[in-house]
Amino acid sequence: MKITPGGVVAAEWTKFSSLRSTWITTGISVLLLIAFGMIASASFSGDTMTSVDLALSGSILAALSVGVLGALLGASEYTTGMIRATLATVPRRSPVLWSKSLVAGAAAFVTMTIGAFAAFALGSAVLNEKVGGLGLGDDGVLRALLGAGLYLGLVAVLGVALGMLVRSSAGAIAILTGALLVVPVLAPLLPDAISDAVTPYLPGNAGSAVMALAPAEGTLSPWAGLAVFAGYVAVTLAAAAYRLKKTDA
Amino acid sequence: MIQVREVTKRYGAKTVVDRLSFTAKPGQVTGFLGPNGAGKSTTMRMIVGLDAPNSGDILVNGKPYVSAKAPLREIGVLIEAKAVHPGRTAVSHLLALARTHGIPRSRVDQVLDMVGLSTVAHKRVGAFSLGMGQRLGIAAALLGDPAVVMLDEPVNGLDPEGVLWVRNLLTGLAAEGRTVMLSSHLMSEVSLIADHLVIVGRGRLLADTTVADFVTAEGVRVVTPAPDELRTVIAGPGITVTSTGAEELLVAGASAREIGLAAATRGIPLFELTPQNSSLEEAFMDLTRDAVEYEASR
Numbered sequence: 320m321k322i323t324p325g326g327v328v329a330a331e332w333t334k335f336s337s338l339r340s341t342w343i344t345t346g347i348s349v350l351l352l353i354a355f356g357m358i359a360s361a362s363f364s365g366d367t368m369t370s371v372d373l374a375l376s377g378s379i380l381a382a383l384s385v386g387v388l389g390a391l392l393g394a395s396e397y398t399t400g401m402i403r404a405t406l407a408t409v410p411r412r413s414p415v416l417w418s419k420s421l422v423a424g425a426a427a428f429v430t431m432t433i434g435a436f437a438a439f440a441l442g443s444a445v446l447n448e449k450v451g452g453l454g455l456g457d458d459g460v461l462r463a464l465l466g467a468g469l470y471l472g473l474v475a476v477l478g479v480a481l482g483m484l485v486r487s488s489a490g491a492i493a494i495l496t497g498a499l500l501v502v503p504v505l506a507p508l509l510p511d512a513i514s515d516a517v518t519p520y521l522p523g524n525a526g527s528a529v530m531a532l533a534p535a536e537g538t539l540s541p542w543a544g545l546a547v548f549a550g551y552v553a554v555t556l557a558a559a560a561y562r563l564k565k566t567d568a
Numbered sequence: 569m570i571q572v573r574e575v576t577k578r579y580g581a582k583t584v585v586d587r588l589s590f591t592a593k594p595g596q597v598t599g600f601l602g603p604n605g606a607g608k609s610t611t612m613r614m615i616v617g618l619d620a621p622n623s624g625d626i627l628v629n630g631k632p633y634v635s636a637k638a639p640l641r642e643i644g645v646l647i648e649a650k651a652v653h654p655g656r657t658a659v660s661h662l663l664a665l666a667r668t669h670g671i672p673r674s675r676v677d678q679v680l681d682m683v684g685l686s687t688v689a690h691k692r693v694g695a696f697s698l699g700m701g702q703r704l705g706i707a708a709a710l711l712g713d714p715a716v717v718m719l720d721e722p723v724n725g726l727d728p729e730g731v732l733w734v735r736n737l738l739t740g741l742a743a744e745g746r747t748v749m750l751s752s753h754l755m756s757e758v759s760l761i762a763d764h765l766v767i768v769g770r771g772r773l774l775a776d777t778t779v780a781d782f783v784t785a786e787g788v789r790v791v792t793p794a795p796d797e798l799r800t801v802i803a804g805p806g807i808t809v810t811s812t813g814a815e816e817l818l819v820a821g822a823s824a825r826e827i828g829l830a831a832a833t834r835g836i837p838l839f840e841l842t843p844q845n846s847s848l849e850e851a852f853m854d855l856t857r858d859a860v861e862y863e864a865s866r
Contacts, residue, residue: 320669320712321638330667337660338653395653403618403651404708408665410617410634567619 324418327409331418335392335426344391345426348384348471349434352377356438357445364449369532371453371463374442375435378467378530382474382499382523385427389475390491392423393482393559406568413560416483420476420556427475432468439464459532459541466529466541470548473526474499477552484559498551499523519544522551569594569747570615570643570716575624577610577771584610586771587624592749592764594715597742599762599779600751603856607771608751609647612720616645629715640669640712646705646719654694658685658704661693666711679707684733698725706734716747723757735761755852769856782851787820788827791840801830818844 335341355377363373396402409415439460446452453460477498481491499522506518518524519539528534528544539547570592577585585607592598602608613619615626617633628636628643636642652661662676680689683703688696693704702725709717717738723731738761742748752758758765759779767775775782792798795817799809807821819827824841831838 320641320671322668323670326668326670330664333660333664333667334653334656337657337664338655340655399653400648400651401653403613403647404661404665406618407616407645407647408640408668410636410639567613 322409322411322414324414327414328418328421331415331422335419335422340391341388344384344388345430348381348388348427349430349437351384352381352431352434352467353438353441355380356442360442360450361445361447364447366450368450369453370443370446370450371439371460371530371532373446373450374439375463375467375530377438378435378471378527379500379523381431381434381471382526383496385431385471385475386478386495386499387492388427389423389478389480390482390495391478391488392419393479393484394486394488394491396483397486398488402568412563416479416556416560416563419483420479423479424472424476428468428472431471432465435464435467453532462541463530463532466545469545470526470529473545473548473552477522477555480552480555480559484555484562520547522548525551569627569629570598570718570749571627571630572611572615573625573627575611575614575621575626577607577614577619577621584771585614585621588768588771588773589624590766590773590776592716592747592766594747595742595745596748596763597738597761598747598749598764598766599758600749600766600768601755601758601852602751602753602768602774604753605770606753606768606856608753608768609720610771611768612645612647612718612749612751615718616643616647618647638669638712640665640671641714642712643716643718644709644712644714645717646702646709646722648705648720650693650696650701650705652693652701652704655692657690657692658696658707659689661704662708662711665708669712671711675711675713679710682710683707699727699730702726703730706737714746716749717741718749720751721753722750723752731757755849759848767852767855769858774855779848782848787818787844788822788824789840789842789844790817790819790827790838791815792817792831792836792838794836797834798827798831798836801834801836802827815839 356374359376360370360373396405405415406412443452455461478495481494485491503521503523506514506521515537519537525539525544526548528539529541531538534540573589575585575588588611600608610619614621615628633639658680659676666676680686683706685703685707702722706722709719722734726734738748738750762779765775765777765779765782793815795811795815798817802819802822810818812818824843828841
């Protein structure tokens with residue numbers, strides 16, 4: 320009987336899966352992804368969006384939803400006082416953060432990838448006749464759908480890191496929403512030169528680049544975008560690890 | 569064994585624990601006593617590494633707690649009842665702790681049974697009463713079959729049956745050779761279980777003693793219609809007799825049994841023969857009077 324990395328991961332999975340809110344939030348995320356994908360696929364009739372773009376149009380809402388899931392998972396340790404039991408059991412502390420991130424990230428990746436493929440399949444079935452249909456074999460389609468799963472998985476990890484960093488559900492959710500939704504809206508208010516340089520690198524824009532079938536003007540290439548987003552997640556995780564290790568629980 | 573050595577903890581400008589040293593030994597119940605705000609909880613948090621001391625060091629079974637390979641095997645703690653997510657069931661809470669160490673599910677059921685929560689094992693913890701929360705916390709402390717059991721105010725919120733249960737549980741654990749430490753701000757609670765007392769006030773050590781030594785014998789109160797006659801009968805070296813009333817004497821240096829026998833041989837009637845101990849509670853109050861952090865004005 321001793322602490323093992325696998326044991327800590329198993330423990331975090333137990334914590335994750337034993338809360339009703341986990342299942343509700345995950346279910347809602349998948350539902351949003353599929354429902355918005357289908358609605359957009361059926362109703363959009365222009366030529367500015369491909370069937371993949373339409374199928375993934377629920378991804379912003381799904382990102383918020385899985386981000387909130389991660390944030391609640393991280394912050395609830397502190398808001399409920401559970402963190403004292405957790406850290407008295409794993410006094411080295413950092414394995415808790417890695418395991419929690421892994422569990423939330425993997426769970427979100429799996430469910431959101433399934434959601435993305437389902438949104439594409441169902442969206443294609445109801446696709447507006449004015450939009451050309453695409454198949455999984457077409458250029459970039461698999462990458463965009465898998466990329467959606469990867470991006471949303473990373474968003475869940477970002478949520479966990481923010482929750483563990485600020486130790487408050489409301490605070491973590493506010494920062495997450497701000498980073499993904501508010502900042503991209505405010506960026507165009509900056510002088511054009513600055514705005515054009517910064518916009519592609521904003522978290523939400525960089526991360527969603529991986530879901531675009533062909534990179535639009537002023538966005539990063541798919542994998543570069545995802546890498547930039549992963550960088551944001553890594554920095555937040557490092558800050559969370561530092562605070563976890565250095566401050567009193 | 570818990571060894572606390574010259575530990576100091578400050579929060580900002582406030583020193584909460586001030587060069588505190590004591591040892592809790594195996595096979596004993598150590599009572600950790602002090603008024604509210606004396607630094608008891610902070611000390612316990614430092615023992616399991618939740619808070620880091622500003623100076624000094626703490627060893628659990630001879631090594632720093634952080635370096636333990638199986639922390640749950642070294643020490644089981646109840647730091648705060650309800651250090652629990654209210655949305656989880658009692659079983660999943662314990663299972664989440666057990667899995668870190670690869671402790672099997674059967675042990676979870678076993679400790680739930682030990683604390684009497686088997687019937688509510690699948691109920692969500694948010695619906696638990698304070699007493700049930702305490703029992704769940706104690707179950708968590710016992711999970712790893714630890715060498716040291718440390719409980720912060722374990723009987724808070726328990727009903728009389730629960731208090732008795734905790735008392736028996738802790739003395740039983742100590743009898744098995746484990747180190748048992750419990751904190752309380754109530755002397756009456758601790759004196760019944762503890763062998764060893766560590767008393768703190770304002771973060772400082774006030775006394776490190778045994779329950780027996782802490783109770784100071786004051787003498788035997790005797791009520792008799794013939795006090796003068798009794799005085800001459802029991803007079804001897806090391807025995808002092810003071811008159812506390814018309815028919816009352818306070819005898820120090822002789823036991824109630826000796827006084828009673830001496831009186832019987834002379835046929836002196838006794839109406840009362842009572843050993844006088846200053847109560848633990850009074851001794852505790854005297855000791856901590858100057859160290860009370862929050863006091864009602866009078």
